[in-house]
Amino acid sequence: MIQKSNNTKNKTAILCEMLYNVRSPKKTEKKNVIFATLSFLLIGIVLGLFAKWLDQLSLDDTIWWHRIAEKLDLGNFFSEPAVWLLAALLIAVFSRSAFRAAWNVFAFFAGMCAAYHAYTVLFSGFNPASYMLIWYGLTLLSPILAAFCWYARGAGPVPVLLDGAILAVFLLSCFGLGFFYITFRGTLYLLVFLGAAAALFKTPKKFVFSLLIGFVLAFGLSPVWPYR
Numbered sequence: 001m002i003q004k005s006n007n008t009k010n011k012t013a014i015l016c017e018m019l020y021n022v023r024s025p026k027k028t029e030k031k032n033v034i035f036a037t038l039s040f041l042l043i044g045i046v047l048g049l050f051a052k053w054l055d056q057l058s059l060d061d062t063i064w065w066h067r068i069a070e071k072l073d074l075g076n077f078f079s080e081p082a083v084w085l086l087a088a089l090l091i092a093v094f095s096r097s098a099f100r101a102a103w104n105v106f107a108f109f110a111g112m113c114a115a116y117h118a119y120t121v122l123f124s125g126f127n128p129a130s131y132m133l134i135w136y137g138l139t140l141l142s143p144i145l146a147a148f149c150w151y152a153r154g155a156g157p158v159p160v161l162l163d164g165a166i167l168a169v170f171l172l173s174c175f176g177l178g179f180f181y182i183t184f185r186g187t188l189y190l191l192v193f194l195g196a197a198a199a200l201f202k203t204p205k206k207f208v209f210s211l212l213i214g215f216v217l218a219f220g221l222s223p224v225w226p227y228r
Contacts, residue, residue, distance in 0.1 A: 023098075040108040057075065082174050089149055093200070109135075113136055153202075155202075163206070171214055178223075
């Protein structure tokens, strides 16, 4: 029994060392940790309210910024996952540890989803429960995905594969993909993809490998990707 416990501890220590070699966490004071989590929760709430307000906004062609919002289709843009995935990626990769990335992204998504859902129920007069279940499911998964994103910014071959998987998600979210085609969805989606690429970029060689992996995965997953 003691031998089995020691083996488990040794395996855990080896795993921790491997992860540390990929990317080492930075220490953060407790008060800063709490402040960061609450800040991302508040940012999520504000952006969730903004997204739903924009989605419900009655556009008037006589108002200049309404014309811009209509041309860029901002209401639909903020209702799709691309921009929120970019926000989560940026929060994750620039957090000080994988643990902090997990908590920060979870707080952001929890605030955003709760605010978006509450606004819809209170001010729009209906409850999009089935639609919000998708987002709540993503919120529950977000800590694990955020930790992977944090390590994607590290060193070695593993981050190259992680970068490729993340880029595949952004390719599917920002472009129209099929087995034999790729279509442009708009300037905002292109900017989202470029933002994700910039956040993951480390060296040209690694980025090229990651991008190739991303394209292969994206084209393979395109038939089952739900956001088309």
